[in-house]
Amino acid sequence: MSILNVLLRPDKLLVAVDTLAQDAHTGQQSRGAKLLLIPQHYLVLACRGSAQFFLRIYELCLQASFRADFTMEQLMAELGLVIDKVWPAYVEAADRAGLPRSDLHTELVLGGWSPKNGRMMATAYAKDAGGAAAVVQILAGGLASPGEPLRGRPDSFDAAAVAEAGRLQAVYLNDRTGRAVAGGSLLVARLSRGLATVEEIGLL
Numbered sequence: 001m002s003i004l005n006v007l008l009r010p011d012k013l014l015v016a017v018d019t020l021a022q023d024a025h026t027g028q029q030s031r032g033a034k035l036l037l038i039p040q041h042y043l044v045l046a047c048r049g050s051a052q053f054f055l056r057i058y059e060l061c062l063q064a065s066f067r068a069d070f071t072m073e074q075l076m077a078e079l080g081l082v083i084d085k086v087w088p089a090y091v092e093a094a095d096r097a098g099l100p101r102s103d104l105h106t107e108l109v110l111g112g113w114s115p116k117n118g119r120m121m122a123t124a125y126a127k128d129a130g131g132a133a134a135v136v137q138i139l140a141g142g143l144a145s146p147g148e149p150l151r152g153r154p155d156s157f158d159a160a161a162v163a164e165a166g167r168l169q170a171v172y173l174n175d176r177t178g179r180a181v182a183g184g185s186l187l188v189a190r191l192s193r194g195l196a197t198v199e200e201i202g203l204l
Contacts, residue, residue: 001181002034003169003204004048005162006109006143007155010119013111013191015046016162018170018204019184024099029180035189035198038065042196043072043112044189048145049105053090057083057108072114076123079110080136083127091129101129107145113193120191146172162188163202170204 007014021032035046036058045061047054060082064075083106094104111122124143126135144150149172150165166186173182183204190197 001146001173001177002048003166003173003182003186004034004046004107004109004143004145005165005169006046006111006122006124006139007157007162008111008120008122008139008142009157011192012157013044013113013120013122013189014157014162015044015109015111015189015191016166016201017046017048017187018166018182019187020180020182020204021051021184022181024103025097031184033187035187037189037196037198038062038112039196041065041070041072041112042191042194043075043110044191044196046109046189048107050090052093053086053106054108056086056090060086061110071116072110072112072121073116076110076121076138079108079123080125080134083108083125083134087127087134104129109139109143111139112191112196144169148172159188159201162186166202167204 003018005016017034019031021030032051037044045058105128108125114121122139124137149168170182174180185200185203188201
């Protein structure tokens with residue numbers, strides 16, 4: 001479990017993730033990259049869940065981004081099917097490693113500037129070991145995962161408000177599970193037309 005927050009307006013996109021990573025075999029903790037850029041198209045891919053699966057999906061998105069006919073709209077439309085295609089191999093590898101299937105889940109967000117539509121766009125994807133197709137949701141205003149500790153809070157692009165939301169979510173997740181599953185620092189990607197930046201805005 002970790003933090004994945006998205007704020008979306010026609011002119012800008014913000015994606016925030018925590019950096020706490022844990023080796024599924026040893027339990028050893030480290031800092032993990034849960035958001036990665038496709039900078040030539042001003043896109044960001046971020047995840048909540050399996051880091052190995054996330055890196056595989058990022059690799060495929062990055063490869064697709066080199067196509068001469070690449071568009072973000074096509075990638076967003078295809079990504080749910082790609083997730084479904086890659087997922088069985090991930091589940092098989094997890095079975096071989098003895099990981100419980102209840103731990104196998106992913107939430108992904110792909111977003112960025114759409115030259116075709118002249119605005120920021122983002123789509124969320126969710127998949128678990130239950131066998132159903134990936135859930136695909138085009139985002140209108142954003143996403144907060146987990147959302148429970150942020151109910152009633154107004155959306156804000158302000159760094160202090162984004163950091164406070166992350167701290168509330170980390171406390172909620174760690175209290176609910178009884179162990180540290182979210183933490184480290186909060187990384188924020190900010191995208192606008194022709195600009196993509198990543199910064200650390202505080203410790204959780």
